[in-house]
Amino acid sequence: MTKVNDFVVKFANVNGSGSASANLMFAKSIFRMGIPVTPKNIFPSNIQGLPTWFEVRISKDGYAARREGIDCFITLNPQTYQTDMKEILSGGYLIYDNTMPRNFSRKDINYIGIPMASICADHYDDPRQRQLFKNIVCLGALAVLVKIDLKIIENLIKEDFEKKPKLIPPNIKALHLGRDYALENLDRNLNISLKKIRTTKKKILIQGNEAAGLGCVYGGATVAGWYPITPSTSLVEAFQKYVNIFRVNDSGEVSAGIVQAEDEMASVGMAIGANWNGARAFTATSGPGISLMSEFLGLAYFAEIPLVLFNIQRGGPSTGMPTRTQQSDILSCAYASHGDTKHVLLFPSDPKECFEMAAQSFDLAEILQTPIIVMSDLDIGMNDWVTDPLHWDDDNKFQRGKVLKKKDLDDLVNWGRYLDVDGDGIPYRTLPGAHETKGSYFTRGTSHDAFAGYTEDGRINADNMMRITKKFKKSLKFLPKSIRKKAKKDTSVGLIYFGSTSVAVDEANDILEDQGYAVDLLRIRSFPFGRGISTFIDDHEHVIVMEQNRDAQMRSLLINELNKNGSNIYSILNFDGSPVTADFIVKSFLDLLKKNQFNIKSLKKKNQQRE
Amino acid sequence: MTKVNDFVVKFANVNGSGSASANLMFAKSIFRMGIPVTPKNIFPSNIQGLPTWFEVRISKDGYAARREGIDCFITLNPQTYQTDMKEILSGGYLIYDNTMPRNFSRKDINYIGIPMASICADHYDDPRQRQLFKNIVCLGALAVLVKIDLKIIENLIKEDFEKKPKLIPPNIKALHLGRDYALENLDRNLNISLKKIRTTKKKILIQGNEAAGLGCVYGGATVAGWYPITPSTSLVEAFQKYVNIFRVNDSGEVSAGIVQAEDEMASVGMAIGANWNGARAFTATSGPGISLMSEFLGLAYFAEIPLVLFNIQRGGPSTGMPTRTQQSDILSCAYASHGDTKHVLLFPSDPKECFEMAAQSFDLAEILQTPIIVMSDLDIGMNDWVTDPLHWDDDNKFQRGKVLKKKDLDDLVNWGRYLDVDGDGIPYRTLPGAHETKGSYFTRGTSHDAFAGYTEDGRINADNMMRITKKFKKSLKFLPKSIRKKAKKDTSVGLIYFGSTSVAVDEANDILEDQGYAVDLLRIRSFPFGRGISTFIDDHEHVIVMEQNRDAQMRSLLINELNKNGSNIYSILNFDGSPVTADFIVKSFLDLLKKNQFNIKSLKKKNQQRE
Amino acid sequence: MSFIKKPSVHHPKLPKNKLGLTRRDYEGALSTLCAGYGHDSVSSAIIEACFNLSIPAHKLAKLSGIGCSSKTPTYFLNKSHGFNSVHGRMPSVATGANLANRDLYYLGVSGDGDTASIGLGQFCHVIRRRLNMLYIVDNNGTYGLTKGQFSATNDKNSKSKKGEDNPFESIDLAALAIQLGAGFVARSFSGDKDQLIPLMTAALSYKGFAFIDIVSPCVTFNNHTQSTKSYEYFRDHNEALGYLDFIPEKEEITIEYEEGTSKEVQIHDGSKMILHKLDKSHNPYSRTNSLKVLNETQEDGKIVTGVIYLDKNEADLHDVINSNKKPLNTLKENDLCPGSKGLEYVNDNFR
C-alpha cells in the first residue's frame, strides 16, 4: 500500500557541504504542493565536516511533530550511514550515492543508488561545484521518486537566486541531471508518494526566531542589546532584517539601535537602560546567557524596569547541547536571581505565537514594569513550521502602562515612584527628561521606600516587596490564558503541556482517542498561572505534565505556585535534545497508566461501554 | 522586681564613632561573668555618619534569639533617639548624653543622663579623643548601673590593646571616669542587673564567619578565590588570618593561595580550577555574587568538579539590604544555573556548625564531585554567638573521594571519567600530572559520554544526566541528618526550621509548651532532603515551615522535592532583615492556629486534660 | 557624613545662568559619605559645570554602579533622573539609555573597583563604542564601601589598611581609555576645583566618549606606610582592634597649582603624591604621544593631570549605527509598527 502524503524522509549529510539549502527546497516544495510538512534541521555545534541531518515529516493530516521510523533515508554521509540505516522502517528506502561501493546489511529495506558524484564529475570541472551540486542532483532524482512537481523546485531556485541570476542555470541543470537519471534508471514505484492538495494553501512556512524578530518590530522595540549564542542569534538577525526593511527613513536613518554587546551581562544591561529611558528594548539569549543575566534580572525585578528577554532554550546544563532542544530553563527563569524574585514567563508553542507573544511582551513589560521572559526553544526558533499566516489588528495600540507625562506631572503633588495608588500594586513611573522640576527620582537595586528613597528600614522594604507580590498576582489579567481542550467524553485524566511539545501532544491525543482513551488537555501559555490551570488540576484525579527536561521543572512550578498535591501529578519527560514524538507520549502515557493504576473510570472506551 | 541576668540593652550610635569596640566589650564582659549573651550589630551600608545599633540580649536561660522590647536603651545618636525611644519597655531606662539638653516625651520610662561629652571635654584635649572616649566613659557608667565587674572590662581593654600598650591607660582612665560619675551621681537601683553565674564558663563567643574561615583551614582548603562583598568578606579574612597563624613554614612560605579576584565569576572560576587540579578550594560570597556565579555552578555540576561555596545570605533581591539578614537564596542556590541542575546545600545554625560544616564540606565536595553550598547568613556570620567550644577529632581523616593515583592507573584498563563503576553514580576522577600515559581526559561543560568524549548523541547525554541524578540521591548518606525534637506529648503539629532561626524556634517552643501547646520540631541541616524529613511531614497533620524570606522558599523546596501536599504545609515568614524573635514565631503560630483551625487533637494541654 | 550646605530659603541675589537657574537648582541631597572625602569638590565641580553650560538638569541622566563613589550622584542634580545600577555594569545601562534617547546628557560616576575590576570589560567596550557620555572615576585606589581592600588601580607596592603590600601591577585607566579609543581623556585631583570645573565643562560638551580619572584619596581606608603624628593614635586604635571602629572627621584636601608645575600633595594618612599639571606644550592630539607622556611621567613617580588626549573627530555611537536623529523613545506607533500591510508582504515571503 502506498503512503500518500504521509511519510518521513531524512537526509544525512556533512555540514558545510551545501546540503542545507537543497534539503530545505525539498521541504518547501512539498509545502507548495499544499501538503503539511515539518522539517527538522539537526545540526552539530561546529562549522564544517561533522554529521548533520534533516528530517522531513510529511503529513496530510497536518501532524507537525517529529515521527520516528524513517520511510526514506538519503544517507550521504559515510561517517554515519551504518547507524542511520537502523532508523529506516522495514520496507523503507535507503538512497545513497553509489559512485563508490558501500556495504549494506539490512535485508528488509530497499536500496536506491544514484551516482551523484559521478554525474557531477561528468558535468562540472571545479571540484567545489562537483561537491555542491551533488545535493541538487539528489534533489532532482528524489523529486521524481516521490513525485514532486519539478516546476515548483525550479521556481524555488529562481527565487533563492533572484539576486544572483547567474547561479540559476547551473542549479537547474543539476536538478535536471538528477531528474533525468531517475527517469532513465530508477524504479519509480515507491510505496511513498506525494500528491498535490490544498491544505497549506493559505499557510506560511516560517521559523520561530524569524517570527519573534518580526514581532519585536511590531511590538515597537527600538533597542536591542545582544550577544551571539545559538539558537537565539537568528532572532536578533531577523529583527535587524525587518528593521532594515520597515524602519529606514528617507535619509537612510534607522529607527532602531541594535548593538552587539561584549557579553550577556552587557546585552541585558543595555536593554534595561533603554527601557528605563522609555524605549522598548529587548535582548535574546539561551542557557548560559540566562545564568549570566540573572544578576541584572533581579535588578529589573526589584527596581521595576520593563524588560523583554527571549530565551531560546537549548540543551543544558552548562554549555550542554548547544544545537539541541530542551525546555529546561523553567525554574531558572521563573526564579532567576538571588533573593525573593519571580518573573513573568510566556510560552509560545509555534512561530505564529512567537510573533504574537513577542509583540505582546512589550505591552506586558511596560504595563507590569517587570521583566517578561519569552520561553521559546531551538525547535520552534530554528526550524521551519507550517502555521497560519501572521495577523495584525491595525486597531492595536501600544499599551505603555503607567508613565507620567509632563502635563500629568504638572498637576501632581505627592508622586512616589513606588506608591500603590491604584491598589493593583503597579506604581507610576516617569522618564528622564520628562519635566523640568518634577518626577525625577533615583532608580536603585538597594532597598527603597515608596518615594524611591534609600532606606534601611526593613519593614518599609518588606512592604514594598509585598506590593510587588501583589502586582505579580494582579498581572494575571493581562497574560495570555491557558487553553483547555476537553476530551469528547468525561475523564479523570488531564494532560498539561506547553511550548514546542504542543504539536506532539495534539497528535498523541488523537492516537489515544482512537485507542479509546479520553484525556483532557491544557496548554499553559504564561506564568504566573491563572485560575484556569488550578481548576484543571483540581478537576482531574490524575494530571500528567509533559515537558522536555529531566527534573520535571514545570510540574514543580505548578505544585509550588498553585499549592497542589504532587502525589497525583505525573510526568512525561523527554530530554534527549530531540523534539518529542507523539509515539513517545502515547507509550509513556500507557506506561503511567499501567504503573500507577489510574482510576480509569470513564477513561477507556471499553469500560464505558460496559457500564 | 529586678530582672537579674535577663534583659535587653541596646545602643544607638553613629558609625565610625568608635562605639563598636566599646559595645562589644560590654557584651563580652557579661559573657565573662558567665552569663549567656547575644549581641547583634545592626550597621548601615556605609562607612561613616549613619545610624548604627548594637543590641545585647542577656539571658540566664541561654536564649540566644533577639528579643523585642528594650530594657535599657543607650541613645547616643541624636538622629534616631525619638524613634529609638519607642522600643523601650514601660519602666525601662533611657541613657543619654545630657551634655546638651534633649526633649523626651515618654512618661513611663526612666531617663538617666550622663554628661559624656563634657566629661571628655574636661579630660581630653584632642577633639577626636573626646569623641572616641565618650563610648568608654559610657561603658564605665553602664557597668556600674548594671553591675558588671569592672576588672573584667579592664582586662578586656588590656587584651585588646596588648600590642599597643600605650593605648591602655587612656582607655582605662575613661572607663574610670564613667564609673566615678555613676558612683557619685546616679541612682544605682535599677530593675535590671547582672550577677556572676557559671553558665558560659566553658563556652566561647565567636562569629560564624570566623568559625567558617577556621573550618576551611581544618578542612584542608589551600586555595581561595574571592571578591569583597558584605557579609561574606570576613570569612575569607578569617581564613587568611588562620592560614597566617597555622600554615607558615620556617622559610616564611604560606601553604595557601588566596587571591582577591576581579569579580565573583573569577573567584568561583579560580576555586573550580584549583579543585579540578586536586587542591581543596572554596569561595565565599553573598546574593549578587550567587547570581553571577550561577553559570560556573552549572559547569561544576555538569563536569562534576568539587567546589565549596559559602553563601552568607543578606537581604535580597538585587543589591537589596546589604547589611541585613535573610534566608532568601534557597531556591536560587538549590537550582542555580540554567538547565537541569541541583546543588547540595548545608544549613549551619550557629558558628560552631559553621566550623564543622565548613570542614566537612570539603570532604563532601570531593566525595560527591559537585558543588557544596554552605548557606549561612549575616546573622550567624557577622554576629557573636555563644557556643560550645570548637571541637576536632584528631582521628578525622580527609575523605578525598574517588581519585585515582598513579598506581591505580597503572593497573587500570578501561577507565572512563564518567563511568558508574560502583553503582552509586559517583565516577572516578584523575588529576593532571598523575600519570605519564594514562588517565588524561578533557573536562568540558558540553555534553559528554562516560569517557568524557564530546558527544551530540542526546541519549548518551541523557544517560549521563540520569547518573548525576542518581549520585545526587545517593549523596544522602554522606550529608548531615536533620535533627528531630519530639514534644513532650504526642501532637499533630510539626515545625520545620533551619539555620539562624533555630535559636528563636527553640525559645518559641518553650513558650508554647508553657502555654500548653505541643509541637514537634525538625531542623533541616542539608539538601537534598533525607527520609527523616519526609517522614516528619507525613507524621504530622499540620506542618509549619519557619523561614526568613518572602516567598516561603524552603517550603517550596520541601513540597517539590519530597512530593508533598502543600495544602497542610504552612509558613511563618520573617523578611524584614532583622533576625526573627521567639515572640514573632509564637504570635504567628497562634495566628495560624486560629486561621486554619488546626485539628488540635492532642495539641493543647487543656484538650488533653479533658479527654 | 558631610554635605554641601543648603540654606532653606533661596537667596534672590544668587547669580543665574542662561536658563535663569541658580547653582542651587543643581544641587542634590545630603551626602552620607565620610567627612573630608573629596567627592564634595567633585560634586561641586559637576554642579558648576552644568550651571555654566546652562544644562537643564532634567536633560541629564546620572548613572552609577555600586560603591561609595557610585553613591555620589545622589548628592548633586536633584532634578536629574539617577540610576544606581549593579556593581561594574553602569556602562551597559548607560549605553541602553543613550540608545533610547540621544538628546540627553549622560554622566556616569564610578569607582576604581567598579570600573577596573568587575566592570573592566564593560568599561573597555563602552569606550570602543564611542558612547556619548562623560564617564568619571572617583579613583581612590581602594574598595571604600567594602572597607579597604586593594583595587586594581592601587599602586604596586603600596600598603593596605592591614599593612599588606599590594603585589600586583596597577591599571592605569586613562592609558587604557586612550588605547581603546576614547575621544577625551583627562585626569585631575578631587580637591583641585580650578582644574576640575573647566575639565568637566569641556568633557560634558564633548560629543563622544569623555573620561576623567579623578584621583580622590579615601580618607578612611588610605592608611599608607608613613603617617603624620596626629593620626597615629586613631590608627593604632583601629589596628589593635583589627577593624575600623573610629573614623575621625577630616578636612577635605584642596589644592591650587599652576599649569606646567608639579605639586606634592599630602594625603590624610600622611603619604604623599606628586601631581603634575600639563600645560599648553603638551600635544593631546596624538595617541602615541599621550600614551608616552603618561608612561614616562609615571616612571618618574608623577601623576599627570589635565587633558591628556583629545580626538578632534567627535563622533558617537549614533553616528556609527546611523540611527534616527529623533530620539528613539519619542517614536510613535506609526513610526514603528508596519501594521497589517507590512504583514502581507511578510506572509507572502514565507509561502
Add this chain to the structure above:
Amino acid sequence: MSFIKKPSVHHPKLPKNKLGLTRRDYEGALSTLCAGYGHDSVSSAIIEACFNLSIPAHKLAKLSGIGCSSKTPTYFLNKSHGFNSVHGRMPSVATGANLANRDLYYLGVSGDGDTASIGLGQFCHVIRRRLNMLYIVDNNGTYGLTKGQFSATNDKNSKSKKGEDNPFESIDLAALAIQLGAGFVARSFSGDKDQLIPLMTAALSYKGFAFIDIVSPCVTFNNHTQSTKSYEYFRDHNEALGYLDFIPEKEEITIEYEEGTSKEVQIHDGSKMILHKLDKSHNPYSRTNSLKVLNETQEDGKIVTGVIYLDKNEADLHDVINSNKKPLNTLKENDLCPGSKGLEYVNDNFR
C-alpha cells in the same frame, strides 16, 4: 574537518627527545575544525615546542574557553589533561589550577571573541597577576563558532560576511597585554611555522605571563570586500541564501619570510594583510618602546610579528603571594590541619 595525519603504527626511526618520546607522543585527536584553518599549524607548533623542550605531556595542562579556537586543545597533547571551561573565563580557571599546582605547565588557548569581549576582564586581570602560563589567542577577527559576527579585534571598517562595516575601534590584545604588565608578549601568523615554533618554545620556558597573539584567518567567515575569482561563485551561493550553506575545503595558508622584512599575505577571501617581522634591531625590553612600535606599525597598516615585549624580571603569582614551594595539592593532612591542639589555642581566644 581536517586532521594531523596519524598512521596507526609507530615508526621506530622517529626522532626522540630527552624523555625518549617522539613527536607522535604529543599529538591529539582528529580535528573537527574547518579544513584549511590555521589551527593545524598552531597545534603542530605547540607539539613541536613541547617535544623540543622535552616537556612530559602529563605535566602540562591545557585550558580553554568556548569557540572554534577553544576546541583546539583536543587536537594536541592527548596525554595532557584538558579543560574546556566556559566562554571567556579560562583565565580564572587557569589561575585556580596554577595555584593548586605550581609545578605544571599551563597552556591556555582562546579566541578573540572569548578573550576580547566576554573575557576581557579576566584577560586583563590574569595578566596583572603574572600568572605563570602561556596564553594563546587564535585571532581571527570573528566569532567563528557562532557563524561570523564581528569580534572586538576586528579591524575598524573591515566588512563582515554580510557586507556590513565594522564601525568600532579594534582592540589590540598585544598592546593591552604590554600595558597591563605581561612579561612576554609576541605576535605571529598561524601559517608561519618558522616563527611560531621558537616563539612557543620561548614562551613556554618563560616564568610569568606569556602571551602570543596569533593572527589566524577564519577560512569560512572571513568574507572581506575584495575576493579572488575562484571563490566568488560559492560566496554568491551563500549570500543568495542569506546563510552559510557550502564551505569548500581550503588550503591552509603557510608563509615564510625573513626577520626585518614585510610580507603581504592573501587571505582565503581574497583580502590582504601585511605582516612585518621584527628583527634584532627591535628593543623588546622597554614597555614604552614596544607600545610605540605597535602603534606606529599599525598606523602604517602593518602587523608586527615576533617578540614585541620582554620583561627580563621573571616572576609569577606564587612569588608574589609567597606560597609554599611544594605544590599545594600535594600537601597532606598534617601539613594543613592544625588538629585539636590548634583548637585549644583558638577556643581560648574566644573566651
